[in-house]
Amino acid sequence: MAAKLPSETLQHIFNYINDTKTLYSIIQVNHDWCQNGIKFLWKEPFRNDIKLKxxxxxxxxLLAFVNYEKVLKTLENNNEPLLEEKEDFQSLSEPLLFNYPYLITHLDFHHLSRIILIFFKKSQYFKSSNKQQEREGSQITNPNNKAIKDSKLVFNIECCLSMVLNIPASRQSLENLKYLEIGSNFLKLSILENLSKSCKQLKTIQIREENFHVIRQSFVSLICNQNRLENLIIFGNGVGNSPEGYNYDATISEIFSTLKTVAHSLKKLEISDVFVRDKEALKGLIQCTNLSTLHFENSFISPGNFQWIALAELPRLQCLKLIRNWSSDEETTDSQHNPMEEIFLNKRKSSDLKELSLKNFKMENFKLLEPVSSNCRNLVSLSVLVKTNEDISNISSLLKNLSTLEKLELSTSGPFTYDINTETIIDMAKILPKQLYYVNLIKIIDRLDDFEDFLENCAADLKYLYIEFSIYYFFKVDRHIEFVKNWSQKNGKETRLLNITWYHVNLEWC
Known part of the structure; x- marks a missing residue:
């Protein structure tokens, strides 16, 4: 039957098969299935979930596609191009059914470099062919050999990858690359320079970097050269290392200036561990009309840049996450105002949000949750840091008019909840939406007895409940386990996970 299916149908089927084992099984049906399945197996060949062997x-x-004569010529002539521009993957050492390099769309350079090292370590080229070589090899690997102790082995992954990426044939194979992720711990300047020349169709760029000033021009060029970039994810150097010098602010501002270039297609912007101090840095957000996810975490964001977020209409924004960020303004240090408030005063933007996370420990909420409770009426997931009874009251006001909520996470910034009354939490439990199935409370409830009151009064149809107590009491939990069993039976629920200790409760129902 498979042989009778048209190629378009087979391609459609394989587009929805993500399980590698299933693909390996299906392509054994016949040649037609094999032809359509093989390209999906080779889309992302170097993934973490595939065994090293x-x-x-x-x-x-892949090495069969390398012209070794050209490689030797390059080494002899000191970096002369491996292939002429007119050459392609046609002169292979042996015939192959598929042009495998052209099937690759995703590359993980970090994992790939590790695989290459292991491959050459196990390769026949590193095995001794006679006893003399074996004796020499044993001397080399002997840890007591002083010559080895005083020497160094340098493996420049940047040079190796840059040389490979500079091959015209490699550039051709990267033309259709859709996903690019580059980690830290190695220099990436020349790699980015080569990728910016070859990759024009990237949908996702994810980078982790500590020295943005080094890769500034090449990284900006890479972003600007994309035709349909959808996801831009940037991880910086961490909040513990305040960046000074090296024109850091100008560098970050120039990187964010690329938002104007990709604004027509950008759907997700995620920034972590970055200092955004230039007041004009996030101005490009105004043009990002297709942005659906905006995520800032563990970053410094100046009040002026929060204003740009507020001014941007972002008509398609559905997910907003502001987590562990902080902001300061020397002129308004005494102001009882959270710079994020203005974001939620825009009713059009707030009313379309489906997922909202506000957990900024270094910033006071003040009146932040008032516009949230008034305007965010279509949330499916809500995660909030609460500090006072007023915060709980605002959330309760929101819950009364929020019939769409499915996930709720509340946490406090300190070890105790002296500013939050248990009665306020119990009252909130009574008005939880019926369709709410996931509740996570971190140090909101004091102790196990209060947990029983919360569960007894809970109006939601829970499937998952996690509570971490703010006050620990060392006593037996048998009585509380029995309570949960009786409550579950009374409400027609089958318990899948029942874990109660003196410091937390973790429950799941079918």
């Missing part, structure tokens, strides 16, 4: 088997296949 399978990766090592893949590398020789």
């Amino acid at each position: 399978n990766h090592i088997m893949i590398l020789p296949i």
